[in-house]
Amino acid sequence: MAAPATRVTAPSNGAVIRALDVTKTYPPAVAALTRVSLTVHPGEFVAVLGPSGAGKTTLFRCLTGLTRPDTGSILVNGTDIDRVRGRALGRARHGVALIFQQFNLIRRLTAVENVLVGRLAQAPTWRVVIRRFARADRQLALRCLDTVGLLDRAWARADRLSGGQQQRVAIARALAQEATVILADEPVASLDPESAATVLESLRSVAATGVAVVASLHQVHLARAYADRIVALRAGTIVQDAPATQIDARTLEQIYDRNGEPTEGAERP
Amino acid sequence: MSSAVLGSPRDYPEPVTSWLSASRLRFALILLALAAFYSASWHLARVEPGKLMTGLPKMASWAAKAWPPATDELPVLLQRTAETVAMAAIGTTAAAILAIPLCVLAARNVTPSMALYYPARWFLNALRGVDSFVFALLFVAAVGLGPFAGVLGIALHTWGSTAKLWAEAIENIPPGPIEAAAATGASRLKVVAYALYPDVAPSMVSVGLFWWEFNVRASTVLGVVGAGGIGQELKNSMDLLLFPRLFTIIALILVTVTVIDHTSEWLRRRLE
Numbered sequence: 365m366a367a368p369a370t371r372v373t374a375p376s377n378g379a380v381i382r383a384l385d386v387t388k389t390y391p392p393a394v395a396a397l398t399r400v401s402l403t404v405h406p407g408e409f410v411a412v413l414g415p416s417g418a419g420k421t422t423l424f425r426c427l428t429g430l431t432r433p434d435t436g437s438i439l440v441n442g443t444d445i446d447r448v449r450g451r452a453l454g455r456a457r458h459g460v461a462l463i464f465q466q467f468n469l470i471r472r473l474t475a476v477e478n479v480l481v482g483r484l485a486q487a488p489t490w491r492v493v494i495r496r497f498a499r500a501d502r503q504l505a506l507r508c509l510d511t512v513g514l515l516d517r518a519w520a521r522a523d524r525l526s527g528g529q530q531q532r533v534a535i536a537r538a539l540a541q542e543a544t545v546i547l548a549d550e551p552v553a554s555l556d557p558e559s560a561a562t563v564l565e566s567l568r569s570v571a572a573t574g575v576a577v578v579a580s581l582h583q584v585h586l587a588r589a590y591a592d593r594i595v596a597l598r599a600g601t602i603v604q605d606a607p608a609t610q611i612d613a614r615t616l617e618q619i620y621d622r623n624g625e626p627t628e629g630a631e632r633p
Numbered sequence: 634m635s636s637a638v639l640g641s642p643r644d645y646p647e648p649v650t651s652w653l654s655a656s657r658l659r660f661a662l663i664l665l666a667l668a669a670f671y672s673a674s675w676h677l678a679r680v681e682p683g684k685l686m687t688g689l690p691k692m693a694s695w696a697a698k699a700w701p702p703a704t705d706e707l708p709v710l711l712q713r714t715a716e717t718v719a720m721a722a723i724g725t726t727a728a729a730i731l732a733i734p735l736c737v738l739a740a741r742n743v744t745p746s747m748a749l750y751y752p753a754r755w756f757l758n759a760l761r762g763v764d765s766f767v768f769a770l771l772f773v774a775a776v777g778l779g780p781f782a783g784v785l786g787i788a789l790h791t792w793g794s795t796a797k798l799w800a801e802a803i804e805n806i807p808p809g810p811i812e813a814a815a816a817t818g819a820s821r822l823k824v825v826a827y828a829l830y831p832d833v834a835p836s837m838v839s840v841g842l843f844w845w846e847f848n849v850r851a852s853t854v855l856g857v858v859g860a861g862g863i864g865q866e867l868k869n870s871m872d873l874l875l876f877p878r879l880f881t882i883i884a885l886i887l888v889t890v891t892v893i894d895h896t897s898e899w900l901r902r903r904l905e
Contacts, residue, residue: 405856458818468809472831484819484827492823534813541817 379403386436394423399601409571411591412580418597420580461538463548467530472524479505482540508536512566528559529570548579563592662832699880717862721848724787736799760793769860780861802836827883846897
């Protein structure tokens, strides 16, 4: 049985994400997150920086309810994502769109059909089965592609698009979900510098429309160039949470072992 | 390569290996076991090359008697061939329709519950384990002589085989797009219908075509157990030693199978 839906309308002061003292320890005793607190407001573009193993992925998993923290609370759009189950959890997740490093598009479908994945939850099942979405949904999907500058590739198959274009389709898919939060776990890690720039440009313009964007990045210069705010994680704790313009070289040395670049040897699969 | 790159040579230690190592001993044991297996099989299969030496001339004389092939019954034989192709088509299609729900249950990554996964797998393995020939034999007894028994036999065996191959195709698709679709909060049915289906459809059609092609070949012999089609004519001709007629039948089977093989192969290639 699913637990009753507990809708907690906490004093979130307009914040779309409010994580308080989140701690997560993996057995036997790996502290992935230690008393992490993070508040994100609509329209903010927050970059999460940190070497591999700093807890970035665990933080993202906690924010989507995929991993349950040991202590602390996480409010997403006012719902305590740690307390809800079943359909209520589905609804809460629908408010959070995910963007993956590997794009995860359905390769044999067109760009616009991939964007329509963002409408799956609302569309009637029969429409999904016969692949005929309502006009309003189709128009919304095209508008989302237009927003990321890919309207001219709308009817191209996903596997015919470049990596950067595929990631922009993934952003359009997240937009079509009409989520208030977009979480992007290393969205540009598998892209060339030029594509990475267009993708981050798209994410920034999305944030400008009022969507909160939280993206984990590996490159410090990209975070400084595109994000409003930089949250630096190291060994499961936030060592810095400041506007991007105020992050200085000394702080970056604190995050990474050397020169503001992640240590190669620390990479984990 | 200059020694400046490699550095100066020195004596590197290597692991000590004896001539009679454990792995060599194991290899010898495997060879011995294989030799025992084949010698037992040779006796059980009663392989007697001498019999082949006396039998071959007999076959050669049949072949000589078979020329010229009988063409007077060609219309009947063509109808029987069409019956065989139709048996395979109906049986395979029925199997494919029945396999759709079963392959979802039997695919580990999309099954609604492991409590359905295992029974589905056992059921499919049971269907697969019994050949369509054996099924047809049972159905001839149940529904009488004729192609319908063949259709049922083909359908049951192909149901198990197709659903299993389809389930494996589903299990082999990349999990990312499915996860991405599920993460939007969409139901399992929607995810399967929208995100999974386009990825597996080509391999599903390819598997279906393969089984149709396979079943055309298989159903040529179903007539032997009384399940209709060209196989029945084949058995009759053999029983009555009508070699010219037999020649025509075998030629018809060869032509049909070749045409179907090429059509199916061409269709499968077009699926990319």
